[in-house]
Amino acid sequence: MIFRWEFAMMGNIMLVLKRISAVVREGGAPLFFKKVFMRFIVRSDKNFFFHLMPKGHPVGALKLITLSPEKKDVIIAERIMTAFHKAFAEEQSNARERKYVDAWDDNRNEYQDELIKILHSHNPESLVDYLSSMHRRKSTYGVSGNITEYRRLQRNSYLRKKEVAGIKDVLVSFAEALGVLPYETVVPHVAKKNIYENSDFLVGEIENKLGIKIAPPEVEGGLFKLGLKSGSFDHRDMWSLYLAWRIKNFVSTEGSIGEIGGGLGKAALYSSRFGLRDYSIFDLPIMNVMTAWHLIKALPNEKVVLYGEPQEEKALRILPYWIFPDKKFDMIVNQDSLPEIGEEIVKDYLGKIKNCSRYFLSINHEHQAPLFPGSKHRNLVIPRLIHEVGGFTRTYRFPFWLRKGYVEELYEVEQ
Incomplete structure (x- = not known):
């Protein structure tokens, strides 16, 4: 030990x-x-918050999500292992040429070795044990909470207060985006009070506006979230709910959505609550593992189809990236990943989007920082690549309501 x-x-x-x-x-x-x-x-980290906090951090407490393994989880793990090994066997012959190591290659090399080892052990019980508390592991780095964040929050009361403030800041920003709260001004001598609104009140008002319940299932073992009477939330819940809301504004419930790099599948989860059940996620095989676990656990009554299983139209499908696109979509979306991928791969995606979808919705940063510590290559600026590829007309562009430094853009494919 x-x-x-x-x-x-x-x-x-x-x-x-x-x-x-x-x-x-x-x-x-x-x-x-x-x-x-x-x-x-x-220590106030003002650059990270949308809202001033003249009275200090808002009141609130973090809740540690725990998930106890169940007997039926072994069946889920067996499904996930089968899909992973099929994708793993096919990836080398389908992998796109890479001119340099991108951020997600580095993630796989630096943080996902434990999970890959377990997958190759063919032991579903070990996989269940790992995924049940994966937010206390390395593999969720850059995807959700991870072992580093878990340890920091566990031992540092100031960081816990800051985390509460950060999640509340995003919740308030979403309320402002929906018109639940007035957009708070930065003009001097005007009281700054939005950040101190009751959190459960805001959740209730957001639910009234959206017409759905927004508390996510508590299946993210090892993750610290803002604990409320109405449920537990973190930043990514709000970001994903926002994305699903934007999709719902442009696509009917009969429409089909494709997401490139879906994280844990939270946008797909919320889209299903809006009635959008034809949703496909395309990602790295190792990411498919974590996405599949989260969605199957979170949506036990929905159809979640993995790679190699009989495909269905009205289902949440989790597929390896080289399958994209396997059909026509009404909208392709990407949030917080394309800038971190190799330039030639992003251009390939954009070329394919022109042939398979009417709309492309992007919510991404444009900071152009190095891809990872020590990398000579930098994060991409997606609108520049879209201009180079051509064939898209931008419908709108504005700062993302819920995250500083991010831009939301909607493009329509030119016919």
């Missing part, structure tokens, strides 16, 4: 040193000391 702790500490130290080295290479000593100052001196 001691050795395991020491190895974990050594891994954390090496990661910190790797990040320091990357910052120094990028901007030298001035950038390094600026980041140190922002993190350790300016």
Whole structure:
């Protein structure tokens, strides 16, 4: 046990040193000391919040989600393993040419080795044990909560307050986007009070506006979320609910949605509540594993179809990326992943979108930071690539309501 702790500490130290080295290479000593100052001196982290907090952090508490394995979970794990091994066997012959290692390649190499080892063990019980608490593991890095965030929140009361404030900030922003609350001004001498509105009241008003219940099923073992009477929420719940709401505004319940890089499938979950049940997610085989677990556990009464299983039209389908597109869609969506993928792969996706869909909805950042510590390549700017590929007309573009530094854009494919 001691050795395991020491190895974990050594891994954390090496990661910190790797990040320091990357910052120094990028901007030298001035950038390094600026980041140190922002993190350790300016503890309010004002740049991350939409709302001012003159009375301090809003009241609230985090809830740790726990998920106890069930006997039927072994059957789920067997399905997931079968789909993964079929995709794994086919990936090499279908993989797109890569000119450099992108952020998701690095994720797989750095953080997902434990999960890959379990999948190759062909032991479904071990997979159940891992996925039941996967937010306390490495594999969810960049996808959801992970072991690093879990440990920090567990031992640091200030970070717990900051996490509560961050989730509440997103909840309030969604209420403003829907008109539940007036958009709060930055004009001086005007009271800043939106962030202190009762959270359960806001959830209720959002549900009235949307016409659905928004509390997600509590199946994310090991994840800290904002605990309310009306349910438990984190940032990604709100971001995914927003995406599903935007989809619903453009696509009828008879329509078909394709999502490139769906994370844990939360947008698909919320889309199903809006009545959109023809939803396909295309992603890396290792990501398909986590998506499948989350959606099958969260939606036990919905049709969730994995790779290699008989395909159905009105179903939530989880497929490897090279299958895209396998049919026509009314809308293709992507949130928070295309800028982190290789440029030639993104252009390939865009070319295919022109032939399979009427609309493309993108919610992504444009910060152009290095793809990962030590990388010589930077995150992409999606509208630039869309312009280069051609064949799209932009319908709108504006800052994403729920996340600073992100842009929401809707494109219509030129006929």
